[in-house]
Amino acid sequence: MIIxxxxxxxxxxxxxxxxxxHVLRDKLAPWAVSLLHAGLGAxxxxxxxxxxxQGGAPQTVLIGFVILLVAALGGFFLASFHLRKKLPPQVAVVAHAGVGVVGFLIVLSQVV
Known part of the structure; x- marks a missing residue:
């Protein structure tokens, strides 16, 4: 399941x-890709x-999951700007990505 x-x-x-x-080039991102990104993340x-x-997953998977939940909350913050047709702060985009990457890498470390 983890894989x-x-x-x-x-x-x-x-x-x-x-x-x-898109956002780092001061453009609104396409809605379709935003929804796909959110849906796949969910x-x-x-x-x-x-x-x-199911049990048996290493503790690190739980840690990665919690970090990814924090990234998801950041995604809701970014989506709130998108709904208002405004560009989010670039630092928020970078923070969301950074937290997501950390969570992903922690989960990935249990697969490889």
Missing amino acids: YAVIVLAIAALGGLYLAG LGLILLIAALL
């Missing part, structure tokens, strides 16, 4: 790079929840 979460989260991260590229978290509930 599937990693795959889904990796695809979400690619979408996030695309979105961040699916990745659900898969991690399933893995954690």
Whole structure:
């Protein structure tokens, strides 16, 4: 289950790079990609929840999951700007990405 979460989260991260590229160039990101990024991120978290509930997942997966939850909260903050058709602070975009990468790498470390 964890490997599937990693795959889904990796695809979400690619979408996030695309979105961040738009915002860092002072452009609004496309809604479709934003929704795909959010949906894949949510699916990745659900898969991690399933893995954690099955038992046997290392403690590091739980740590990575919690960090990814923090990144998700940052994503809601960024989406609030998108809904208002305003650019979010670039520092918030970088922070969201950084927290997400840390969480992803922690979960990934349990797969490789």
